[in-house]
Amino acid sequence: MSVLAFDLGASSGRAMLGRLNSRTIEMKEIHRFPNDPVRVGDRFQWDILRLYHEIKQGLLRAKGEQELPASIGIDSWAVDFGLLDARGELLMNPYHYRDPATEGVMERVFREIPAAEIFSRTGIQFLPFNSIYQLVSIQQLRPFLLQEAGSFLMIPDLLRYFLTGEMVSEFTNATTTQLYNPVARGWDDELLRKLHLPSSIFQSVLQPGTLAGKLRESVTGELGLPPIPVYAVAEHDTASAVAAVPALERSFAYLSCGTWSLMGTEVDRPVLTERARELNFTNEGGVYGTFRLLKNIMGLWILQEAKRSWELEGVLYSYSELVMMAEAEPAFACFIDPDDPVFLPAGDMPKRIREYAARTNQKPPQTPGAIVRCIMESLALRYRQVLELTEALSGQTFKGLHMVGGGIHNESLCQWTANAIGKPVWAGPAEGSAAGNMAVQWISLGELSDIWEARAVIRDSFEVRVYEPADVPLWEEAYGLFKQRTGGNTIQQ
DSSP states (O other): OEEEEEEEOSSEEEEEEEEEETTEEEEEEEEEEEOOOEEETTEEEOOHHHHHHHHHHHHHHHHTSSSOOSOEEEEBOSSOEEEEETTSOBOSOOBOTTOGGGTTHHHHHHHHSOHHHHHHHHOOOOOTTSHHHHHHHHHHHOHHHHHHEEEEEEHHHHHHHHHHSOOOEEHHHHGGGTOEETTTTEEOHHHHHHTTOOGGGBOOEEOTTEEEEEOOHHHHHHHTOOOOEEEEOOOBHHHHHHHTOOOSSSSOEEEEESSSEEEEEEESSOOOOHHHHHTTOEEEEOSTTOEEEEEEEOTTHHHHHHHHHHHHTTOOOOHHHHHHHHHTSOTTSOOOOTTSGGGSSSSOHHHHHHHHHHHTTOOOOOSHHHHHHHHHHHHHHHHHHHHHHHHHHHTOOOSSEEEESGGGGOHHHHHHHHHHHTSOEEEOOTTHHHHHHHHHHHHHTTSSSSHHHHHHHHHHHSOOEEEOOOSHHHHHHHHHHHHHHTTTGGGGO
16 A cells, blocks of 8 residues: 655655555655745745646656555645635745744734733744734735635645645644634634634635545646545644654654754643743644644754855855764854744854854854854754753653654764753654655555554654763753853743
């Protein structure tokens, strides 16, 4: 039984064909493509039609395999969306979450609706690019778009609509908008009313694992394919990655490590306490009735942008070279708060890191190796901080940390994370989002009984590397220095 998972990240996408043989998953990448955002003037947008073209190329590659997939699922990053008119025509290229138009919008919204009320109604952390603030920005800058809009569809919803002609929203991604009420289990009409946003554009919300349509006739005719079913999987890629965490116990902590780092745990109901709001935790939708109590951490974006900055200067390093250079530098020489807003936009990260160090009375790192070491050590120590907060908010104590996603290829980061938390790190699978996407499809098709059987099969199918903590006293001392040098403000962001 094979299924096809389209897993779209902020820099690339891929089509992964998965075959389930008894209790073993075989996963094969059949198509990979870049996902390059496009800057036009001062706006930053996604090339959504290029992504749709690449999805069709993935379908053609699947056609060339020995067996056609029994179903299809799409997952992607969160918060971004497209608007369509009443005839289903796309009104705009979706804006990129790093587009500058949302600067200051969140604060303006707070003057209309207190932050405490927004959190109590949605349980979602405050990030300036959440869909709610993107929509308010559009309302202020391009109001005609909302006047013409007939439908609001998030990125996987939009691509799924192109394939099937069916307009529906999916739960895990809908929750990230900060417009979905997890208690009422629907779009929050009161927030929409207060913000003067049209409630009519929001679609019915499907749970992961629900059939969302079949390939429409225009697609089957163009590609020479049968009407393959398309499922609403856990369409937020982090939700799919968490579905694939190969946990042995019901109580577990995870870190989905990539461009963003997302750390948290799985809970049965959202944690809507004032403390959760103060710490800016979020309650995003999960699979099969769960929620993901987690916190966004800036993640390897900082390293990726630093690498890009050096490339613009004509200096080309591979990631493995940068990590080796970092390992040769002195430990704990400089720390940054990875979640400081200065590191959110694209730009010259080495310069920003040096400026941050100077601002916090530290010696600025000068060499690429020293800068990368600063980034990686700061991430590891930030992970410890957020893990402790996750335990406090959830009332759980975790024996270790599951790391999934492409970031686990950075073995030094995995080891330093184990050192920082003083507990084992279980790293794997690297293809967590694709594996979780497939798992939900196989459960829907009746090939797996539930998510716990799926996790057991994933555990048996992919390598999970164990990193035991080392040099714990040194890292304990470094943790104190990290909190001191970053001003202790990281817990508020």
